[in-house]
Amino acid sequence: MSAPRPGTEVPWDLSFLRVGALVTGAVAAVAALVVGLTLGWADAVGVLVGAAVVTAFFVVSGVVIAWAGRINDTFTLPAALGMFFVKALVLFAVLDALPEDGWLDRLTLAWTVIVGALLWSVVQLRWVWTRPLYYVTPPAPPGQGTGSPAPGGPATRG
Known part of the structure; x- marks a missing residue:
């Protein structure tokens, strides 16, 4: 994918963050109860x-990568790698x-961070596998034309 044309917006969907947070919250509540009792x-x-x-690390990473991708797609990998490096430093400092x-x-x-990261990875994989992701922008539905003449149609001169 190349840089977006001027006036267009790359659709960076962050809905996986809500799903990941809900799944993590549910699993953490059950795990905390079991761990607390045992x-x-x-x-x-x-x-x-x-x-x-x-959860905080994945939310920050998702937002930063989406922000970088809105600027230019070529910035997403450096943003992801940079965030991974920063998160590792922060985690090591906290521990x-x-x-x-x-x-x-x-x-x-x-161990919770390791299991949580694996859980978030599964959530992201499932999110990607169940979404229609297009390599090119799909055509507009009929009746929602872009204003340009149809191919092979009459051209107007002004």
Whole structure:
């Protein structure tokens, strides 16, 4: 896909963010309850914090990549790679800043981030596989012409 023509808008659909957040919220609620009852409530808080971190990271990445894509499609890969790098640095800094014996279990938080990232990946894959994605812009439906004459039709001169 090339850069959009002036006056056109590339349709960057971010509806997967809502679906991903809802799925993550539901899975995190169940997982926090199970983890709280089996391992302890400090671990359950780690599950909830980890789910919130993953959701925030995917939302920020989606918005940044869509913003870059609206400018020019060639900016999406650098934006995605740059966001991945920034998110990795932030995650490592957060995990490193947490005390080893603090109120939040770092290991539970880290595993929740891993599982959450895999869950979000599945949500995104399903979202892509179930959407009609076009390599070219589909033609306008009949009756919604673009104002130009039909091919082979009479041309007007002004």
